[in-house]
Amino acid sequence: MRMDRQIEIHSKTVTKNEDGRPITEYVLLKTMAAGVTHLFGGEYFAAAAIKQEDTIKFTTRFDESVTTEMRIKFRDKMYEITFIDNIKEQDMWMEIKAKVI
Numbered sequence: 001m002r003m004d005r006q007i008e009i010h011s012k013t014v015t016k017n018e019d020g021r022p023i024t025e026y027v028l029l030k031t032m033a034a035g036v037t038h039l040f041g042g043e044y045f046a047a048a049a050i051k052q053e054d055t056i057k058f059t060t061r062f063d064e065s066v067t068t069e070m071r072i073k074f075r076d077k078m079y080e081i082t083f084i085d086n087i088k089e090q091d092m093w094m095e096i097k098a099k100v101i
């Protein structure tokens with residue numbers, strides 16, 4: 001897999017406005033090189049059955065700090081991370097499934 005795309009990992013932060021109400025924002029945590037693929041074949045149809053057909057797979061170097069609480073920005077779109085797979089449990093590569101928000 002070619003890691004020829006740049007993705008941004010955004011983490012959730014909660015601050016308070018002048019009224020003391022919490023405000024949730026996502027701020028840039030890091031930029032990573034990634035391979036980007038869309039779902040196809042059986043994987044696509046399985047996702048479509050549960051209304052997740054807008055899911056994209058990002059493959060990148062393993063980074064244990066990335067969690068499903070974060071978001072990915074790719075080509076000016078934000079994606080909600082739905083699943084992270086440590087490929088073959090080798091701590092070398094991870095596959096992140098995310099759906100467009």
